[in-house]
Amino acid sequence: MRILVLHGPNLNMLGTRQPEVYGSSTLADIDASLRELGAELGVDVDSRQSNHEGVLIEWIQEARGVYAALLFNPGGYTHSSVALRDAVLAAELPCYEVHLSNVYARESFRHRSLFADISQGRIMGFGAEGYRLALLGATARLRGPS
Numbered sequence: 477m478r479i480l481v482l483h484g485p486n487l488n489m490l491g492t493r494q495p496e497v498y499g500s501s502t503l504a505d506i507d508a509s510l511r512e513l514g515a516e517l518g519v520d521v522d523s524r525q526s527n528h529e530g531v532l533i534e535w536i537q538e539a540r541g542v543y544a545a546l547l548f549n550p551g552g553y554t555h556s557s558v559a560l561r562d563a564v565l566a567a568e569l570p571c572y573e574v575h576l577s578n579v580y581a582r583e584s585f586r587h588r589s590l591f592a593d594i595s596q597g598r599i600m601g602f603g604a605e606g607y608r609l610a611l612l613g614a615t616a617r618l619r620g621p622s
């Protein structure tokens with residue numbers, strides 16, 4: 477089973493970007509921890525980051541039929557990108573929305589997510605740990621009741 481993790485714009489800056497909001501883990505830390513957890517769970521985890529909407533769209537399109545699920549932190553595009561939302565719908569793979577911060581405790585423009593109603597699950601406010609929780613939840617969901 478393969479799971480794709482996509483990180484949107486500015487998440488390459490984790491570690492130095494507003495650590496009081498996003499924590500001190502770097503993106504490399506998060507991806508390494510997901511690979512490790514994936515190995516424990518018997519899941520292949522591929523992680524990618526881009527600051528470019530079109531690149532993210534192409535990766536989501538290519539994921540169709542290849543990956544079992546998508547863990548997606550669209551960053552600022554969460555609140556604005558109809559095109560990324562359309563790509564997720566077109567890819568027909570279960571999407572789990574992840575945010576490091578609790579977007580509802582922040583500015584009102586962050587309260588709207590274009591992915592909320594098309595995601596199987598959403599995790600926010602747990603910092604880097606949220607990605608691990610999403611991987612555990614997505615894997616459990618894919619495997620079905622034990």
Ligand code: DQA
Pocket residue numbers: 485486487549550551552553554574575576577578579586
């Ligand atoms: C974020 C929240 C977004 O509002 C913001 O634009 C980000 C990161 C998060 O992980 O908390 O870039 O998605």
